[in-house]
Amino acid sequence: xxxxxxxxxxxxQSWYLKHYQAEPIVLVDQMHHCVTDASPQALSAGIVLxxxxxxxxxxxxxxQIISLNKHNLQQAMDAAMATLAKKxxxxxxxxxxxxxxxxxxxxxxxEKLLGRPEVLTQKVQQALLPLSDMYFASAPYAxxxxxxARSHINExxxxxNFKEYLNNLRLSRLAFAPSIExxxxxxxxxxxxxxxxxxxxxxxxxxxxxxAQELDFLxxxxxxxPTPFELPLQFYLPHDLACEAExxxxxxxxxxxxxxxxxxxxxxxxxxxxxxxxHCLDREQQAYPIYIELARGSSQLEPWLDMLKYTLxxxxxxxxxxxxxxxxxxxxxxxxxxxxxxxxPSQQKTVDGLxxxxxxxxxxxxxxxxxxxxxxxxxxxxxxxxxxxxxKAVAASVSRAGPLxxxxxxxxxxxxxxxxxxxxxxxxxxxxxxKSIAMAQYEILHGPERKQGFWWQGFYGYRDYYIAxxxxxxxxxxxxxxxxxxxxxxxxxxxxxxxxxxxx
Amino acid sequence: MKxxxxxxxxxxxxxxxHTSDEAQAEQALSKPKGxxxxxxxxxxxxxxxxxxxxxxxxxxxxxxELDQVLPHGGWPQDAIIELISAAPGLGxxxxxxxxLARLSQQxxxxxxxxxxxxxxxxxxxxxxxxxxxxxxxxxxxALTKENAKKSKQEPLQSQQWAAEQIIKSGxxxxxxxxxxxxxxxxxxxxxxxxxxxxxxxxxxxxxxxxLNSPSSVRLKIVARAxxxxxxxxxxxxxxxxxxxxxxxVQNQPYHRYQLAKAxxx
Numbered sequence: 001x002x003x004x005x006x007x008x009x010x011x012x013q014s015w016y017l018k019h020y021q022a023e024p025i026v027l028v029d030q031m032h033h034c035v036t037d038a039s040p041q042a043l044s045a046g047i048v049l050x051x052x053x054x055x056x057x058x059x060x061x062x063x064q065i066i067s068l069n070k071h072n073l074q075q076a077m078d079a080a081m082a083t084l085a086k087k088x089x090x091x092x093x094x095x096x097x098x099x100x101x102x103x104x105x106x107x108x109x110x111e112k113l114l115g116r117p118e119v120l121t122q123k124v125q126q127a128l129l130p131l132s133d134m135y136f137a138s139a140p141y142a143x144x145x146x147x148x149a150r151s152h153i154n155e156x157x158x159x160x161n162f163k164e165y166l167n168n169l170r171l172s173r174l175a176f177a178p179s180i181e182x183x184x185x186x187x188x189x190x191x192x193x194x195x196x197x198x199x200x201x202x203x204x205x206x207x208x209x210x211x212a213q214e215l216d217f218l219x220x221x222x223x224x225x226p227t228p229f230e231l232p233l234q235f236y237l238p239h240d241l242a243c244e245a246e247x248x249x250x251x252x253x254x255x256x257x258x259x260x261x262x263x264x265x266x267x268x269x270x271x272x273x274x275x276x277x278x279h280c281l282d283r284e285q286q287a288y289p290i291y292i293e294l295a296r297g298s299s300q301l302e303p304w305l306d307m308l309k310y311t312l313x314x315x316x317x318x319x320x321x322x323x324x325x326x327x328x329x330x331x332x333x334x335x336x337x338x339x340x341x342x343x344x345p346s347q348q349k350t351v352d353g354l355x356x357x358x359x360x361x362x363x364x365x366x367x368x369x370x371x372x373x374x375x376x377x378x379x380x381x382x383x384x385x386x387x388x389x390x391x392k393a394v395a396a397s398v399s400r401a402g403p404l405x406x407x408x409x410x411x412x413x414x415x416x417x418x419x420x421x422x423x424x425x426x427x428x429x430x431x432x433x434x435k436s437i438a439m440a441q442y443e444i445l446h447g448p449e450r451k452q453g454f455w456w457q458g459f460y461g462y463r464d465y466y467i468a469x470x471x472x473x474x475x476x477x478x479x480x481x482x483x484x485x486x487x488x489x490x491x492x493x494x495x496x497x498x499x500x501x502x503x504x
Numbered sequence: 505m506k507x508x509x510x511x512x513x514x515x516x517x518x519x520x521x522h523t524s525d526e527a528q529a530e531q532a533l534s535k536p537k538g539x540x541x542x543x544x545x546x547x548x549x550x551x552x553x554x555x556x557x558x559x560x561x562x563x564x565x566x567x568x569e570l571d572q573v574l575p576h577g578g579w580p581q582d583a584i585i586e587l588i589s590a591a592p593g594l595g596x597x598x599x600x601x602x603x604l605a606r607l608s609q610q611x612x613x614x615x616x617x618x619x620x621x622x623x624x625x626x627x628x629x630x631x632x633x634x635x636x637x638x639x640x641x642x643x644x645x646a647l648t649k650e651n652a653k654k655s656k657q658e659p660l661q662s663q664q665w666a667a668e669q670i671i672k673s674g675x676x677x678x679x680x681x682x683x684x685x686x687x688x689x690x691x692x693x694x695x696x697x698x699x700x701x702x703x704x705x706x707x708x709x710x711x712x713x714x715l716n717s718p719s720s721v722r723l724k725i726v727a728r729a730x731x732x733x734x735x736x737x738x739x740x741x742x743x744x745x746x747x748x749x750x751x752x753v754q755n756q757p758y759h760r761y762q763l764a765k766a767x768x769x
Contacts, residue, residue, distance in 0.1 A: 350675035351613055357669050358641070362662055368642070370635045372625040382625035388613075389636045426627035428597045429620070470593065484728040485593035501624065504597035 001108035003092075003117055004145035005124065006135040006152075007084070010101050011073075012039055013131050014080035016066065021130075025064040028053055029073075036073075040133065084128070085229045091124055096226035102150065104142050104226045117156040143217035143224050151175040166218070167193035176211075183207040235265050235273075235328040244283075244320035248312045251280065251321060255308055258326050263301045271331040272297035276304075278326050282319040290315055293364075295355030295386070297332045303356055310360035351388070376453040377463075378500070379430055427488040427501035434490070434498035442468040442489065451490075463490040467503070561703070566602035567751045570735070574721065575742035579603055582703045583720035583741070584696050588710045592620070594725045595733045598753060600680065600707050605632035607678040607705075615670045616680045618643035618663050641666050643682070664691050671698040671706070679706045686714035693718055713738065 007013070012020045012027060019025045024042035026035050033053040045060040056063055068076065077100045085103060088095045091114060094106035107120055114120050117138035125134065137148035138156040144166070148155050151174045157165055169192040171184055187206065189195050195203070196215060204212040216222040239258050245251050255278065266272060274297040279287040292307050358366045368384035375381050447466030453459020470485045488501035562576035571577045579585060589596040608614045614637055616623065625635050641663065664687065670676045687695075696718045699706050713724065722739040726748075733751040 348675075350673050354613075354670060354673035354675055355639075357673075358666060362666065366641060366666070368640050370623060370625050370628070370638050370640060372629055372635060378624065378626075379622070382622065384640065426624055426630065428601075428624055428627050429592060430622040430624050432622055470591070472591075483591055483594060483726075485591045486728065487593050502593035502621070504595065504601055504627075 001106070001111070001117070001138060001140055002142040002145045003105040003107045003120065003124075003136060003138040004098075004142070004149040005088070005103045005105065006101065006137075006146075006149040007103075007131065007133065008101050008135075009037060009039060009133055010080050010084065010131075011077050012037055012066075013133070014083065015076060016064075017130060019064050023062065023064055024060050025066065026056055027073075028056075028065055028067045030067045030069040033067075082232070086231065087127060088124065089229070089231070090127065091120060095229045097229055098146065098226065102146065104146070107138065121156070141217065141220045141224070142226055143214060144219075147174060147214075147218060163219070166196070167191070169193075171195065177208075180208050180211055232329070233269055233271060233331045235262055235276075235326070237261060237326045239324045239326070241322060241324065244322055245317070246320045248315045248317060251317075251324070252308065252312055254324060255312075256305060258324060259304045259308060260301055262326060262328065263299055263304065266299035266331070269331070270334050272299045272334050273328050273331050274298075275330065276326060276328045278324055280317055280321040281323040281325065282317075283322050284319075286319065287325075288317055288319075288321070293359065294352070295359060296352045298352075299334065303353060306353065307356050307360050310357060314360070376451060377459060378426070378451065379432075380453075382430075428504035429502040431500055434500045437489065437497050437499045439497050441471050442487065443471055444468050444489075445486075448491070461493050463492055465490045465500070563603065563606065565599065567599065569749050569751050570599070573737055573740065573743070573747060573749060575740060579705060580720050580741075581705050582700045584692065584699060584706045584708055584718070586708045586710060586714070586717065586719045586722040586739075588713050588722070588724040588738070590711060590725075593728075595728050595753065596709060596725050598733065599723070599725075599735075599751075601628075601631045601633070603705075603707075604628075604678070604680070605634075608632075608634040608637045610677050612675045612677045613637050613639040614678045614680070615639045615641065615667075615676055616682075617641045617667050617670070618682045618684075619680075620682050620684075637677075639670075639676075641670075643684075660687075667695060667706075668698060671695070671702050671704045674702055676702075676704050679704060680709070681706060682709045684711075686710060686712075686717070689716055689718075 009020065012025060016025055020039050024045055024047070025039045026042050026047060027037040028034065029036050035047060035049055035051045035053070035056060038047050038049065042056075042060065042063055045063070047056055047059055047063070053065065053067075056065065081097050081100055081103075085095050085097050088103055088105060092105040092107055092110055094104075094109075096104040098104055107114075107117060110120070114123065121136045121138075124136070128134070135149045135152050136154055136156075137145045139145040139148065139162055140157070140159045144157070144162060148157075153173065155165070171189055171192055174192065176184070184195070184207065196219065200212040200215065203215065213222070217224040237258060239254060241251075241254055245254075258278075259276075262273075262276065275291065275293040278290040278292065280290060281287050290311060292304065292311050294303055294307060298304070355367060364386070368386060369388045371383050371385060371389065373381055373383050445467045447468075448464035449466075450462055450464050452462035466489045468487050468489050470483070470487050472483075486503035487499055488503065489497055490500050491497050561581040562574075562578040563581060564571055564578040565574070574580075587596045587599065604614060609632070616638060619640060620643065623638075623640065628638070629635055643659070643663075663681075667679060667681055670679060692714075695706060698704070708719065713722070719739065720741040722737075722745075724736040724738055726734040726736050728734070731752060733753055735749045735751055737745050737747045737749060739745045
């Protein structure tokens with residue numbers, strides 16, 4: 001026996017309950033500026049789903065408009081559905097979200113404990129207050145309950161009467177997709193019984209392929225079992241200290257024990273974590289958080305203990321600590337490991353250990369890896385990030401460099417001249433901000449090369465770049481500066497000269 | 505007074521206090537004597553020989569003129585190499601770029617500590633440097649309030665600490681270290697010991713020559729001409745220094761501009 005809960009305005013009720021109850025409110029897709037959901041008050045004002053934003057403002061000027069992009073909307077809807085599913089797990093051992101506005105509950109196994117479907121529905125409604133505008137239907141099969149609830153039919157059918165009820169149900173009461181409704185009207189079908197009597201192949205050919213399969217699920221000819229909802233992993237472990245800890249180093253041993261349990265938990269669930277929060281509570285339950293963050297997620301104890309050591313060196317508890325609470329909510333799946341048992345240890349682990357040390361002692365911004373970015377302006381072509389990307393294939397120009405020669409081979413190795421590497425076409429150094437210069441100090445060698453930002457990235461100006469030899473103060477004193485440093489200059493569209501970089 | 509080779513132990517192991525004469529005698533007995541200890545001194549660069557055969561490895565600089573001057577025909581792989589350039593743009597990085605490209609293609613990372621300006625990624629990639637393996641520790645390290653509070657160290661101390669940790673990690677193929685002012689001698693010494701122990705070449709960049717440093721190679725870029733770099737070899741371990749070199753550098757960056765000029769004419 002399955003119960004289906006349909007909550008068409010779950011997002012609006014979850015995140016904007018006060019507005020939902022008080023005034024018309026609509027949810028708008030930021031990209032297409034179309035209404036994707038609307039409260040009953042907004043619907044009664046004439047707003048319909050799919051309507052353009054300008055039409056909404058014309059129909060109801062006082063209407064609250066929530067505009068979200070696709071990614072944020074998906075995240076918010078998933079969070080609302082997860083909250084609902086967690087609450088419903090108190091009523092059924094098998095809860096399964098269906099899209100973003102419906103949930104299946106298996107209720108046959110809970111009937112003795114929680115009562116009949118009608119009673120259970122009342123209990124669920126009470127538990128979900130202040131959520132309203134919900135539809136409940138129960139039936140022997142999951143898809144039957146779903147069809148009824150989504151058609152706004154609050155019915156609780158038993159095995160004995162559900163076929164008779166379905167046979168007499170008018171198709172106009174059921175919520176099918178518009179294309180299916182149109183096809184059903186064209187065929188002149190009025191009752192569900194007439195549709196069920198058609199051959200499935202005919203239904204698939206004349207109306208819809210998916211509908212043919214749905215009808216089998218509806219009558220139980222084929223078995224449909226929804227995927228059960230699983231609670232997201234969450235680690236929470238309180239630990240009372242045997243005696244008060246006044247110094248950070250006194251926390252080291254109990255924290256080692258706690259971290260060991262944390263690592264065992266990760267190994268059991270085949271996940272890794274990158275960051276854990278430890279709340280140190282004093283006698284007045286005041287919490288002093290310690291954040292232990294690795295450069296890369298790990299389920300092994302050693303890197304966590306290393307980081308703990310460095311983190312505790314920076315931590316001074318203001319008051320004596322009585323209790324520790326360790327918590328972690330974000331886990332990543334373990335990356336597949338090599339099957340080769342005798343493989344040589346990877347240098348990646350040593351690099352990760354180094355990054356952990358730098359991060360713990362010198363802060364999060366203490367290091368970075370460079371990345372090239374596609375951009376028209378030189379200063380925006382290089383970015384820095386904390387994460388190391390996978391190295392690219394070896395560049396052809398590197399083949400000029402020969403292999404490492406051992407000291408023993410020196411006697412046999414003649415000093416053959418290596419091919420000289422091509423001098424790079426761009427400067428190796430860029431100033432963080434271009435510096436205004438006087439051209440009297442420079443001698444232009446080559447140029448210009450015009451560079452400009454891409455218009456789709458919001459840059460419209462251009463720059464003419466030159467390679468110049470720096471003469472410095474010497475020229476002003478009628479002396480020749482013989483150093484000959486090469487600088488990278490540019491002239492902007494206002495004819496002003498700027499120093500932007502240095503050549504290697 | 506401790507002998508200089510005890511420094512290596514102090515870098516990797518906690519100091520142990522021996523107060524009694526017996527303990528000192530035991531320690532002395534446990535140390536190998538004779539050729540073995542001489543070997544270890546040579547291996548760790550503590551003993552200088554005219555023909556420095558103790559160097560673990562070397563690699564060509566990709567500049568034949570420079571290779572002929574260096575005693576092993578290339579950059580030593582377990583020592584400090586100092587490059588002195590009075591002004592930016594004279595060509596100090598041009599000498600290092602081929603080696604940087606080679607080191608960055610090996611598993612592990614190549615670290616850049618306190619680069620004075622922003623490194624230009626596309627140029628480095630053109631030179632064959634694998635950017636994904638280039639670990640940058642910025643010069644503004646520990647200057648922010650948060651970091652200063654957290655580390656309670658001066659920026660230079662933080663950089664020095666980072667340099668030692670990077671070499672000691674064993675995952676670093678090479679280190680490029682820029683300094684606004686020369687390090688105290690003891691820090692040079694510590695770095696040199698670590699270089700030898702972990703076989704990690706360190707390239708140090710200065711604006712002026714330090715008074716005293718235990719580096720293996722010290723080069724000064726005097727001037728840059730159209731096709732040559734004028735270099736003064738100040739010091740080379742295992743060979744005679746004080747030479748002037750003209751290193752040939754092909755000036756290819758201009759071909760694009762020349763083409764543009766030709767088109768305009």
